[in-house]
Amino acid sequence: EAQVTQNPRYLITVTGKKLTVTCSQNMNHEYMSWYRQDPGLGLRQIYYSMNVEVTDKGDVPEGYKVSRKEKRNFPLILESPSPNQTSLYFCASRDRLGVQPQHFGDGTRLSIL
Amino acid sequence: GENVEQHPSTLSVQEGDSAVIKCTYSDSASNYFPWYKQELGKRPQLIIDIRSNVGEKKDQRIAVTLNKTAKHFSLHITETQPEDSAVYFCAASTQGGSEKLVFGKGTKLTVNP
Numbered sequence: 333e334a335q336v337t338q339n340p341r342y343l344i345t346v347t348g349k350k351l352t353v354t355c356s357q358n359m360n361h362e363y364m365s366w367y368r369q370d371p372g373l374g375l376r377q378i379y380y381s382m383n384v385e386v387t388d389k390g391d392v393p394e395g396y397k398v399s400r401k402e403k404r405n406f407p408l409i410l411e412s413p414s415p416n417q418t419s420l421y422f423c424a425s426r427d428r429l430g431v432q433p434q435h436f437g438d439g440t441r442l443s444i445l
Numbered sequence: 446g447e448n449v450e451q452h453p454s455t456l457s458v459q460e461g462d463s464a465v466i467k468c469t470y471s472d473s474a475s476n477y478f479p480w481y482k483q484e485l486g487k488r489p490q491l492i493i494d495i496r497s498n499v500g501e502k503k504d505q506r507i508a509v510t511l512n513k514t515a516k517h518f519s520l521h522i523t524e525t526q527p528e529d530s531a532v533y534f535c536a537a538s539t540q541g542g543s544e545k546l547v548f549g550k551g552t553k554l555t556v557n558p
Contacts, residue, residue: 350481352518363544365544365546372550373538374549374551375489375548376548380544380546381544382544388544390545391545422488434479435487438487
């Protein structure tokens with residue numbers, strides 16, 4: 333089954349404690365992205381990657397890092413989380429040719445206290 | 446950068462009526478316009494998309510129109526049903542150059558039985 337898998341699904345943590353949200357897709361997609369969703373603001377793109385070792389900033393990259401060492405994985409790293417990063421996070425992937433829709437993961441709800 | 450405005454933010458219709466959601470974008474280079482439906486607590490799901498070389502696309506009860514000159518695109522849902530109730534997001538992207546995808550803030554559609 334084609335899927336994008338995010339872990340963890342829920343996390344409550346404290347300010348300053350480094351965390352990583354993993355994202356893995358099994359569709360051999362070149363493109364992967366991270367979004368955060370906040371009430372009244374919709375979805376905002378954090379980072380995206382067009383292939384292995386190719387990443388670029390979206391609209392709200394501050395406070396986040398990503399890496400793309402393998403095609404299937406695109407982890408989101410919060411080196412020093414702060415309360416304003418409390419949000420619902422989605423990872424997504426799509427095929428390079430763009431004929432496939434974006435496949436979203438189930439989301440990760442992060443609470444930074 | 447790209448800016449996407451979406452209206453209305455909430456929309457309530459009677460079952461069987463039509464619903465229209467409108468979006469405008471700012472970057473004339475944008476060439477791909479997807480629409481997503483997000484049910485409560487779930488991931489966004491692509492429901493229809495349109496590319497800039499097409500003026501209209503239809504899929505059963507859902508249609509999207511694009512006016513490149515005016516830089517706006519609209520989602521039309523006919524014969525609405527209670528299961529159409531969800532939050533709908535429009536988005537704009539410049540595929541081929543980058544993977545940036547900018548979303549509107551969403552429209553909460555309620556279909557009353």
